[in-house]
Amino acid sequence: MYDVYKVRKDFPMLDGTKKMQGKNLVFLDNASTTFKPQRVIDAMTEYYTTFTANSHRGDYDLLYNMDVKVSEARKAIAKFINSEENEVVFTSGDTASINLVAFGYALKFLKKDDEILISETEHASNVIPWFKVAQMTGAKVKYIPLDENNKITPENVKKVVCSATKICSVAQVGNVLAHEVDVKNIAKIVHEVGGIMVVDGAQSVPHMKIDFKDLDCDFLAFSAHKMCGPTGIGALVGKYDLLDSMDAVFGGGGMNIGFSTNGTCVALNPPAKFEAGTMNLSGILGFKAAVEYLEEIGMDNVHKHDQELFDYAMSKLEDNENVIIYNKTSRNGIITFNVKNVFSQDEATLLNHKGIAVRSGQHCAKMIDEAIGTNATVRASFYLYTTKEDVDALVDALNEGGDILDAYFN
Amino acid sequence: MLTLTNEMMRAIIMDHYSNPINKHQPPKDGYEKVHMHSDNCIDDIDTFLLVENGVVVDACFDGVACAISTSSTDIMCDLLKGKEVSQAKYIIEQYHHMIHEEEFDESVLEESLAFINTSKQAARIRCATIGWNAADEILKDK
Numbered sequence: 001m002y003d004v005y006k007v008r009k010d011f012p013m014l015d016g017t018k019k020m021q022g023k024n025l026v027f028l029d030n031a032s033t034t035f036k037p038q039r040v041i042d043a044m045t046e047y048y049t050t051f052t053a054n055s056h057r058g059d060y061d062l063l064y065n066m067d068v069k070v071s072e073a074r075k076a077i078a079k080f081i082n083s084e085e086n087e088v089v090f091t092s093g094d095t096a097s098i099n100l101v102a103f104g105y106a107l108k109f110l111k112k113d114d115e116i117l118i119s120e121t122e123h124a125s126n127v128i129p130w131f132k133v134a135q136m137t138g139a140k141v142k143y144i145p146l147d148e149n150n151k152i153t154p155e156n157v158k159k160v161v162c163s164a165t166k167i168c169s170v171a172q173v174g175n176v177l178a179h180e181v182d183v184k185n186i187a188k189i190v191h192e193v194g195g196i197m198v199v200d201g202a203q204s205v206p207h208m209k210i211d212f213k214d215l216d217c218d219f220l221a222f223s224a225h226k227m228c229g230p231t232g233i234g235a236l237v238g239k240y241d242l243l244d245s246m247d248a249v250f251g252g253g254g255m256n257i258g259f260s261t262n263g264t265c266v267a268l269n270p271p272a273k274f275e276a277g278t279m280n281l282s283g284i285l286g287f288k289a290a291v292e293y294l295e296e297i298g299m300d301n302v303h304k305h306d307q308e309l310f311d312y313a314m315s316k317l318e319d320n321e322n323v324i325i326y327n328k329t330s331r332n333g334i335i336t337f338n339v340k341n342v343f344s345q346d347e348a349t350l351l352n353h354k355g356i357a358v359r360s361g362q363h364c365a366k367m368i369d370e371a372i373g374t375n376a377t378v379r380a381s382f383y384l385y386t387t388k389e390d391v392d393a394l395v396d397a398l399n400e401g402g403d404i405l406d407a408y409f410n
Numbered sequence: 411m412l413t414l415t416n417e418m419m420r421a422i423i424m425d426h427y428s429n430p431i432n433k434h435q436p437p438k439d440g441y442e443k444v445h446m447h448s449d450n451c452i453d454d455i456d457t458f459l460l461v462e463n464g465v466v467v468d469a470c471f472d473g474v475a476c477a478i479s480t481s482s483t484d485i486m487c488d489l490l491k492g493k494e495v496s497q498a499k500y501i502i503e504q505y506h507h508m509i510h511e512e513e514f515d516e517s518v519l520e521e522s523l524a525f526i527n528t529s530k531q532a533a534r535i536r537c538a539t540i541g542w543n544a545a546d547e548i549l550k551d552k
Contacts, residue, residue: 021530343452343476345452345476345534346476346478349533352531352533353531361452362452375474403424404477405423405424405477407530407531408423409416409419409527
């Protein structure tokens with residue numbers, strides 16, 4: 001039996017002492033970032049108090065131990081996502097991971113009139129790198145049509161895929177509407193025409209069991225900070241042969257076997273060839289602690305908890321005629337809405353005044369406005385420590401309504 | 411100290427949000443424009459000033475804006491119209507002092523005093539100053 005109240009005890013941010021506007025903090029912005037359990041914080045601190053050393057750069061015990069720890073972390077993440085250890089590249093996060101595919105793979109292999117498929121619901125990190133690649137190579141960015149629920153479907157991918165399709169890159173769960181996309185079947189379709197499949201896992205990997213091998217996608221990007229881990233660390237998981245074929249993008253220490261005055265440089269094998277410079281070692285240890293924590297909780301439990309909260313919130317909100325919900329069918333721990341005649345940011349300020357943290361605006365998905373018919377929304381997002389009481393606080397605040405200026409004058 | 415009650419301040423903000431008379435494109439050529447957008451709000455506005463012979467003859471703005479930015483910019487336009495550039499700069503400076511809870515000269519701020527509580531919602535300071543920063547940008551070399 002999943003006990004959310006027991007889980008909450010693991011998180012210092014949820015110890016009851018944290019206030020916002022003098023009120024108990026109700027944190028419903030988990031699609032943006034998540035709180036960290038004490039063991040993740042301890043793992044990071046331990047790097048600074050007990051294990052401080054660089055990695056790959058010396059012969060003394062302390063450093064050797066650090067190399068072992070980085071390798072253990074890589075193994076833990078590979079196990080969590082079901083990939084090989086040497087398919088896990090540490091990056092600064094999801095954004096850096098997608099950029100690495102764009103500039104390491106796409107820039108090297110795409111040519112004029114090749115096509116890159118994305119969708120209008122994508123986050124900036126899965127749009128702007130492809131725009132840049134298109135500008136630099138002459139390739140074209142094309143958009144997968146959305147279905148009536150603004151969802152990406154394999155059927156609609158079939159409508160736009162062609163022999164020119166070299167890359168398809170979509171979020172497995174979008175950061176605004178949060179529909180789960182059938183990336184496994186989309187990958188099959190893309191592979192049939194010889195393209196590669198890139199999956200932005202920023203909102204899926206933290207919330208559900210993801211199996212890299214089973215999905216058979218080519219690259220999977222995600223961030224640690226959205227899954228109880230530290231900021232500034234994440235992973236690009238890629239099929240080894242593709243990683244091997246890519247450019248390293250960043251040159252520097254730790255990524256090469258050697259270089260000489262004639263301008264040649266021989267890169268190390270993946271994943272080291274992508275990890276130039278001193279890595280975020282404290283972050284890597286925290287990342288490992290985070291995935292181990294989630295495995296103990298069980299990703300199926302996390303997903304089920306998200307869905308239960310979504311259903312609970314939906315059942316409570318459906319009677320409120322003032323609330324417009326844009327993703328009633330997604331069931332993935334994100335509810336995106338507006339209050340009639342209230343600008344999203346003004347609503348978020350009113351909720352802030354009540355101690356409730358939500359995101360408002362465009363959520364970095366700035367092409368979605370046409371699909372959903374509004375240029376800004378409020379987003380409430382849940383995670384494994386969110387309670388029904390948190391949802392009640394939101395529902396009550398929305399039912400109470402109130403003047404947006406209460407936030408300034410009450 | 412302040413002569414405005416909370417109720418009056420609320421009414422002022424709501425009035426300028428619901429009915430922003432200065433929210434429109436310039437009626438003729440000659441206006442200087444500065445575009446500003448917010449990193450964390452959707453505010454994306456152009457502010458226009460018509461400055462002739464050292465006087466702000468007219469002010470208006472247009473674009474996408476939340477309640478706070480719409481209202482604060484609309485009030486600013488009212489305040490700056492007809493002022494000499496030096497006076498206009500002084501008003502903008504005093505407004506910024508007020509927003510940041512520093513000592514300020516309330517005698518020149520009129521309806522913009524309604525924004526005195528902005529610091530209670532610190533994330534919205536940018537909204538309450540976006541039009542003011544644009545006007546400041548236009549006037550800074552004058």
